[in-house]
Amino acid sequence: MLKIITKIMTTLSGSLLLLGCTNEIQKVPMPNELIGVWQQQGYGKVVQINSDGFTLYDITKMSCIKDITGDKNKWDEFVVSTYFEGDVLHLVHSDSKKYQFDKIAKLPPICDKEVPNTPSNNFEVLWNTFDENYAFFDTRNIDWKMQYNQYKPMIYDSMSIEEWFKVVSNMIEPLQDVHVVLSNDSNTLTYQNRVLSPFLEDILQYCQTKIDVNSCAGSELNNLLNITYNYIENPKRTLNDNLTYGIVKNNPSIAYFNLIAMSGYDKGNSEKYNDQIALIDKFMDNWLKSNSHIDTLIFDVRFNGGGYDENSIEWANWLVNESKIIMAKEAKWGNGFTKSTQIHTQPKANAFQGKIIVLTSKMSASATEIFLLALKPYDKATLIGEQTQGVFSDALLKKLPNGFNFSLSNEVYRDSSNIIYEAQGVPVDVEMQNYTKEEIIKQQDLVLERAIAIAKH
Structure with a gap:
């Protein structure tokens, strides 16, 4: 976890x-x-x-x-x-x-000529890279030149790397874009914009008092998942423990999938997308053959922070019945954008034909949101929970002379109706907060309960 x-x-x-x-x-x-x-x-x-x-x-x-x-x-x-x-x-x-x-x-x-490794040059390279490539200054209401004027005077050549890192982190923080990341090679200095679901904010606030924050947070998240899995009959795990699945208790025609990532399905850690897709295909083909009686699939992506777009679209290919243009994307290029790339579904011959209910949260981000956009043109999925994160672009990876790595969002995604959801997230059909404090005390998952109720009607 x-x-x-x-x-x-x-x-x-x-x-x-x-x-x-x-x-x-x-x-x-x-x-x-x-x-x-x-x-x-x-x-x-x-x-x-x-x-x-x-x-x-x-x-x-x-x-x-x-x-x-x-x-x-x-x-x-x-x-x-x-x-x-x-x-x-x-x-x-x-x-x-x-x-x-x-x-x-x-x-x-x-x-x-090589760019000298100085605090000033590293600042300039980072600022100019954003200036030339970042696609959402207007969307996120940021005056990037004003950021330069505010933070460049704080840079001086005798400053420590920690001081430089703090200034630059403060400069990029207002973007509130989780694809904006800055870190050194050892990850001892790392900054990432963070906009989280209330339940995760509560967990992290609680775990800040613990010695091992990550271990604490992982344990608390496991506790939430165990609340949800109490609704499932004999839940099983597959795809390198990234997918937990089963049948809803006392509801033999309702299946439940909890997918926590859009990558990492291979135990051999192959990151080739064709290898990952082959694993998705094998699982779905076998599962559908064994579960032809299922008429509703509840697909839980509340803990899914993203991965590969190719995997997201492949999951959708198993849930739709005709090929459609599902979205288009373009990248910032000078004062305009590159030629738009249209993206299609390629449905499987034996794709699932029943109803789909998707559970979402503010943690549902990036490639997970691509999965939701892929389902959107078909009007067969009901979304329940929280509006998603609103970060669709691939993370454009860059390096600085001082060895730091950083990333930014340079691509604009539009859904099949030409709508851009960057910074606002994919809207839901039924808005509910996930894992409230009252629910946790009572060991309930009211979002899942609502999904089950909808599936039964």
């Missing part, structure tokens, strides 16, 4: 940063048509490709930071296919991750 704490309000989705170094002995040359320097449309990245492999750079108007390198084998772990439209190179990872690159003659001139 401890991993729930570390997964709260995180996302593992990324762009080319999924690529990394490799120690493969056999070298496979890169395709000739890819050799050269390519600047990504949006995302603030340039990739240099030669016959031996690639090097990825993070760029702003004042910085160029070498990020990672890899060979053809590592490239193929991310890039499923490539194609050209005129001079534009398209890299395809999945239906929801498609990127465009323009060929340029050489690396930008800013890459000719």
Whole structure:
């Protein structure tokens, strides 16, 4: 359960940063048509490709930071296919991750020199990266230039790394975006925006008095889950303990799923989305064959902080009966946005045909919200609980000269009706607070009870 704490309000989705170094002995040359320097449309990245492999750079108007390198084998772990439209190179990872690159003659001139590792330069790189890529300053009512004017005078070259970290954390805090994270390599200095459900705020406030906060919080969350599982007949676990499922007591036609993550389903810790999807497919195919009598599925994502969009959409593929455009996304690019990418469902031939009731909370975030958007066009899911977190973008990962890693939201998602739910979250059909203090004392889960009542009518 401890991993729930570390997964709260995180996302593992990324762009080319999924690529990394490799120690493969056999070298496979890169395709000739890819050799050269390519600047990504949006995302603030340039990739240099030669016959031996690639090097990825993070760029702003004042910085160029070498990020990672890899060979053809590592490239193929991310890039499923490539194609050209005129001079534009398209890299395809999945239906929801498609990127465009323009060929340029050489690396930008800013890459000719290394950015010195000073507090001032690190501040400037971070501020400019947000300025050029963050998509939601207006949505979140932030004057980013005012933030610069307020916090830049606090930066001086003799300050400690802890002092620098505090100033920068204070600058990004008003964004209230849980995809905005700043940390050093050892994670001894970590900042993440946090907007939590009332029940989780209560838990964390209580656990602040304990020596091991994470252990305390994990134990308290387990207590809440045990209240819920008391409603389920012989609950079972699968997908590396990320899914707990069973039949509602005294209601043999109502099934219950509690999915706590949209990733991590492989005990071997494979993060390849095709491996994860294969595990989803195997489970759902077997479960449906054994449970053809089920007419309502209660899908609980109140503890699900996200994961991979591909997994979210695959879960939806097992719950819908026709292919539809479910959403579209675009990334900030200069003063505008990249070309919109439409995302579709691809329903399974033996998909579940019954009613769906989804339980949500403020913890339901990122890829979990993608799951909800995927169900939205079908009008077959009833949402009960709290409005979700409101963070849909993949987390754009970046590095600073001082070795700190940070992330931000640069993509805008629109649902099938062209509505943007960033910063407000997906609305629910029946609004209820989860796990009130009175419920916990009485060992009740009134949100689940409401779902069961709806399922029976």
